[in-house]
Amino acid sequence: MNRFEISQTVGDIVTREPGLSRVFESLGIDYCCGGKMALGDACQRRSLDPQVVLSKLEDESNRSAAMPPPFDPAAMSLTTLADHIERTHHVFVKTEIPRLREMAAKVASVHGDRDARLATVRDTFDGLAAEMTSHMMKEERILFPLIRQLEGGAGGDGSCGHSISAPIRQMESEHEQAGEALSALNGLTGGYTPPEWACNTYRAFLDGLQHFERDLHEHIHKENNVLFPRALSREALRN
Ligand SMILES: [Fe+2]
Numbered sequence: 001m002n003r004f005e006i007s008q009t010v011g012d013i014v015t016r017e018p019g020l021s022r023v024f025e026s027l028g029i030d031y032c033c034g035g036k037m038a039l040g041d042a043c044q045r046r047s048l049d050p051q052v053v054l055s056k057l058e059d060e061s062n063r064s065a066a067m068p069p070p071f072d073p074a075a076m077s078l079t080t081l082a083d084h085i086e087r088t089h090h091v092f093v094k095t096e097i098p099r100l101r102e103m104a105a106k107v108a109s110v111h112g113d114r115d116a117r118l119a120t121v122r123d124t125f126d127g128l129a130a131e132m133t134s135h136m137m138k139e140e141r142i143l144f145p146l147i148r149q150l151e152g153g154a155g156g157d158g159s160c161g162h163s164i165s166a167p168i169r170q171m172e173s174e175h176e177q178a179g180e181a182l183s184a185l186n187g188l189t190g191g192y193t194p195p196e197w198a199c200n201t202y203r204a205f206l207d208g209l210q211h212f213e214r215d216l217h218e219h220i221h222k223e224n225n226v227l228f229p230r231a232l233s234r235e236a237l238r239n
């Protein structure tokens with residue numbers, strides 16, 4: 001019997017078994033911003049046979065069971081998870097943005113005549129970079145400190161009085177916009193596939209963009225499907 005059901009949400013599946021994000025990445029199923037969607041609906045959206053997807057999940061789950069336990073954000077405290085997101089994903093985004101922006105500009109200026117999509121790729125990435133910079137600043141300065149205070153971390157006593165639901169809604173809406181920009185970049189670059197004539201910078205740029213997309217999916221999943229719902233439950237218990 002299959003352990004997975006088409007009625008489960010894709011976010012829940014990845015929260016329970018983080019290694020299954022590989023299956024969703026490979027099939028183009030959005031498990032972060034689209035994490036609240038049932039697996040059956042996500043398959044329909046991508047025109048995928050749900051039975052094939054269920055057996056891929058089963059296979060990957062069996063394969064991961066034979067490996068050392070993966071990193072599990074669901075087992076962390078809210079404070080540890082917020083710290084982890086800042087130290088890994090936020091640092092990664094901040095490090096990659098200047099490098100990728102420079103490569104995007106270079107590739108568009110050198111090869112833009114041959115491939116008109118490169119100017120759109122550059123502009124889309126610049127827009128995403130600006131949005132992510134301001135988004136992460138809001139998380140680091142406003143939302144994450146409130147979340148830490150909920151469990152009395154970082155000098156808080158768990159009674160700061162500010163509700164986290166409005167800032168969480170705002171962050172989720174910004175995640176949707178970032179997800180749309182990523183899927184536009186994925187589409188514009190044919191799934192980050194370089195043309196035969198691409199130079200090394202062009203290839204390195206697409207490889208960097210693909211890593212950026214994977215990391216951002218994982219990052220948004222940890223916030224939308226693990227940190228935010230757990231913080232909201234904690235707040236509901238407090239009230
Ligand atoms: Fe974040």
Ligand SMILES: [Fe+2]
Nearest residue numbers: 139171175223
């Ligand atoms: Fe975020």
